Amino acid sequence: MLEKRAAEEQELADRDVVNPPVTSPTTGTVWTAGDKVTVTWNTDFVNSKPEYSNLKGTILLGHLNPGSQSENLQAEHPLAEGFLLTAGKTSFTLPANTTPRDGNAIVVLLGDSGNKSKKFTIKAAEGNKHPHPHPHPHPHPEETNTEASA
Template sequence: MNSLMTMLFFALTTLLALATALPVYVRDVFVPPVTYPHTGTVWFVGQKHNVTWDISGAPSQITNPIGSIVLAHNGLLNLTHPLASNFSILAGRHEITVPDVSPDNSYTIVLFGDSGNDSQNFTISK
C-alpha cells in the first residue's frame, strides 16, 4: 500500500508540474475612449469623417480586436445599420459616411470591440 501512495504522489506532482509549465495567455478587455466626434462637432449628411479613438493604453492581448462603429440617437443604438465593421480596433481611426438621418444634436458614436465606448454628443445637420 505504501508504494501505491508513493506512486500516486509522484504522478500528481508530475501532473502539477506540467500544468504550471503551460503558457498562460491572458487577454484584456480594451475600451479605448472615442476622441472624435466630440461636443461641438457638426457633421453633414453625406460627408465622410474619421471616427477616432485613443489606442495608447492598448494591452498586448485583446479579447476582441475586431471593431464596429454604430450611430446612436438619444441613447438608442442603430445596430441594424452599423456605420463600419470588421476593422482593427488598434487602427485608432476609421472613415465613415454620415448617414441620412434627421438633424439633431443628440447623436453619439459607439465603438464596439471588446466593449462599447461612446463619444460625446454631437450634431448631424442636412
C-alpha cells in the same frame, strides 16, 4: 509551474475588456449627412498587448434623450465595421438620409465592449428636408423584387 502561470496570465488576458475611448467626435463637432466623416479613438490599451493586434471594431450611431439612459443605438445599421482597433481611426460616408440631431448624437465604438463618444450634432444633407429615420433604410416590402429567377 510555468505552464500554470501561463494559463493564469491567459485567463487574466481573457478577462480584459477592450473598449478604447472615443476621442472624436466631441462636443461641438458637427457632421453633415452625406459627408465623409472620421471617428478616432485612443489605442494605448490595444497597442499594449500583441494579442489585441487583430481585434476588429464596429461603429454604431445613436442618440441620447433627456431623462433617459438609453443610447438608442442603430445596431442593425453599423456605420463602419471590420476595421482594426489598432488603427485608431476609421472613416466612412455618413448616409445622406441620416436623421439630424441637435447636440444629442453619439457614436459607440465596439471592440468586445462599447465606449461612446461625447454628444455632437448631425445636420441634414443639402436638399434633404425629410430624412429617413434610419441611416440605412431597408426597402419596403412592396419595393422588393420577390420574383424567383428562372
